[in-house]
Amino acid sequence: MEVQTLSIPQIKMTDKGFLTMRNLIQSRLGINLTDQKRGLLITRLNKYMKQAGFTTFQHYIDYLQDDQTGVSLGELADMISTNHTYFFRESKHFDFLSATALPQIMGQLRAQKILDFRMWCAAASTGEEPYGLMITLMEYLGDTYRSWDAGLLATDISREALNVAESGIYDEESVAKIPIGLRNKYFSKTQENNWLINQFVRNEITYRRLNLMRPELPFKKQFHVIFCRNVMIYFDQPTIERLVNNLYKWTAPGGYLFVGFSESLSGIQNPYRYVSPAIYQKS
Ligand SMILES: C[S@@+](CC[C@H](N)C(=O)[O-])C[C@H]1O[C@@H](n2cnc3c(N)ncnc32)[C@H](O)[C@@H]1O
Known part of the structure; x- marks a missing residue:
């Protein structure tokens, strides 16, 4: 036949x-x-x-x-586009976050007795970046984390990438760059020899699909820290300008925007104050 x-x-x-x-x-x-x-x-x-x-x-x-x-x-x-990402990519940003941005912002919030802190990871891809942010925040706050109403919104346009992020499972090679102490504290080994991010970290992150091209972003409150890294490389200048000005609207006063190291905002009209490479602040 x-x-x-x-x-x-x-x-x-x-x-x-x-x-x-x-x-x-x-x-x-x-x-x-x-x-x-x-x-x-x-x-x-x-x-x-x-x-x-x-x-x-x-x-x-x-x-x-x-x-x-x-x-x-x-x-x-x-x-x-590519979903390529890895844990603690461009690690200087995570160092700046725990050494400068978190002490500054959380100090001010504490002084005002507002224990409400919000981060947004705007191109979260497969989750390595938002988990790195949450680990950095938890390491910084230690036991006092529980007294804060702190959360992280992680968005991306790709449902497929977000599914990986939400599963919280990474192979040996992916976690190899995480310091062993942090890896053992925040991950556990699965029967298949992969690493699963602990439930208490996953619970603190909300994943949503979101296209950054939306003219109006669907939020109610501003964010103290926005990571929007390695996505603007795909956009042309007018698109970047529109997006950055939109991000500014959703940055709390004193809050920070982190972009990728190859995504300088020079030549982009925007009201942020330049702080250091790829780090900007809303004064
Ligand atoms: C290279 S990854 C960057 C991941 C992470 N931020 C990092 O720096 O490692 C780029 C991500 O941007 C997402 N992306 C591309 N266009 C987008 C858009 N218009 N809105 C939201 N996300 C978008 C892709 O799906 C991809 O996950």
């Missing part, structure tokens, strides 16, 4: 198709796709469309445009 296999033809992307896709990616994701990325986009789209069962490029565009949930945009972001 002859076995027939269903093969989906490779997508051919016309100039017009590429422009439609590029405009959609620009307006909905803020990601600036250059002509050089056309080949990469086609390769990744072909792979994705085969898996998802789309037979034409137009079907896929229609799906993206009709989807109100935002899930399809997250999948698209996964195809064109």
Whole structure:
């Protein structure tokens, strides 16, 4: 008997198709796709469309445009940006947080008898960054952590990345950069020889899917610390400017914004005060 296999033809992307896709990616994701990325986009789209069962490029565009949930945009972001991250990446930021930002902000809050402290990790990816932030905060506060109403919101556009973050499970290689004392205190080994972040850390983090391109961010209260690192590298200057000014609105007075070390805000109109490389403060 002859076995027939269903093969989906490779997508051919016309100039017009590429422009439609590029405009959609620009307006909905803020990601600036250059002509050089056309080949990469086609390769990744072909792979994705085969898996998802789309037979034409137009079907896929229609799906993206009709989807109100935002899930399809997250999948698209996964195809064109990277979720690459690791524990205590750009570690100077974590040092600054515990040596300067936390003592300053929490000292002021304590003086006002407001024990309410909020952090936001705006491109949380697979969780290494938010867990690193929470560990830093818990290490700084020690036993007094319990007297604070402290929390961390971790957001990303990618549902897939957030699922990994929420699972809190990392392999040996991922945790290798964490000092052993901290690793043993905040993680436990699973039967499969992976490392699971402890429940008491996970409970303090709220994970949500959020597209940073939203013109209005859906918050009620400002944050004392915002980490928005290694995501603006994908955005063009007007998009970065809009985002940074939006972040400013949601930074509490005296609060800090941390961006990636390769994402200096020089040339970006914004009201933050420069503190040190990739660290800004709302005066
Ligand atoms: C390279 S990772 C950075 C992770 C972490 N912040 C770090 O510095 O290691 C970039 C993350 O940005 C997310 N991302 C890309 N575009 C986004 C958007 N428009 N809104 C929210 N997150 C976005 C990606 O899904 C990815 O997880």
